Amino acid sequence: MAITIYGSARSRANRCTWALKEMGVSYDQKALTPDQLKGADYLKVNPQGKVPTMQDGDLTMSESLAINMYFARKYKKLWPASEKDQAAAEQWALWSATEAEPHAITMLVERAFKPADKRDAAKANAAEEAFKPRMEYLNTYLANRKYLIGSDFTIADLNAAACIAAAVPGGFKMESYPNVKRWLDACTSRQAYKDTRA
Numbered sequence: 001m002a003i004t005i006y007g008s009a010r011s012r013a014n015r016c017t018w019a020l021k022e023m024g025v026s027y028d029q030k031a032l033t034p035d036q037l038k039g040a041d042y043l044k045v046n047p048q049g050k051v052p053t054m055q056d057g058d059l060t061m062s063e064s065l066a067i068n069m070y071f072a073r074k075y076k077k078l079w080p081a082s083e084k085d086q087a088a089a090e091q092w093a094l095w096s097a098t099e100a101e102p103h104a105i106t107m108l109v110e111r112a113f114k115p116a117d118k119r120d121a122a123k124a125n126a127a128e129e130a131f132k133p134r135m136e137y138l139n140t141y142l143a144n145r146k147y148l149i150g151s152d153f154t155i156a157d158l159n160a161a162a163c164i165a166a167a168v169p170g171g172f173k174m175e176s177y178p179n180v181k182r183w184l185d186a187c188t189s190r191q192a193y194k195d196t197r198a
């Protein structure tokens with residue numbers, strides 16, 4: 001039975017379809033209108049009324065980064081081999097979700113998504129200031145590394161890049177963090193990423 005991903009390409013569902021494309025796994029994608037997102041039918045699938053949700057047989061999951069780690073384990077793709085590196089992949093996913101993404105999303109929402117007259121510049125600027133030390137940390141970490149774990153692109157890179165990339169259309173100047181920029185460019189120039197966003 002095919003995997004179903006609920007959520008459009010403009011939502012966080014695109015990071016799950018990015019992972020599936022990297023792994024060569026087919027899927028059905030169901031985009032939802034705002035009404036459907038909060039409608040009774042979808043609330044039975046995900047009572048939070050959020051996307052993405054993933055269904056694989058009798059398994060229903062939310063949380064995009066956890067969904068991607070499920071895929072990596074299940075298909076044995078992009079999943080580091082050693083227990084130590086698997087722990088690092090989980091560490092990077094949690095760091096991305098808690099330390100990086102909230103600030104990146106705030107910049108994106110307050111500088112690009114909202115209509116111009118509804119944007120809160122002070123909120124966006126505060127998010128930018130909070131994001132800077134996180135990018136400084138990542139920039140130092142990546143100084144002598146091509147990817148986050150070992151020498152190959154893994155699910156850790158995919159999850160972190162998906163969260164951090166949102167800062168760029170949010171007006172964050174990644175050029176000030178050259179190692180992050182090099183790494184992010186390497187991740188987002190992958191064909192599967194481009195296909196997901198096409």
Ligand SMILES: N[C@@H](CCC(=O)N[C@@H](CS)C(=O)NCC(=O)O)C(=O)O
Pocket residue numbers: 010011012013049050051052062063064065
């Ligand atoms: N931590 C969740 C966040 C899910 C989330 O907030 N998704 C947004 C779309 S990108 C959503 O469904 N928003 C609708 C709402 O909050 O009502 C994840 O990574 O999957």
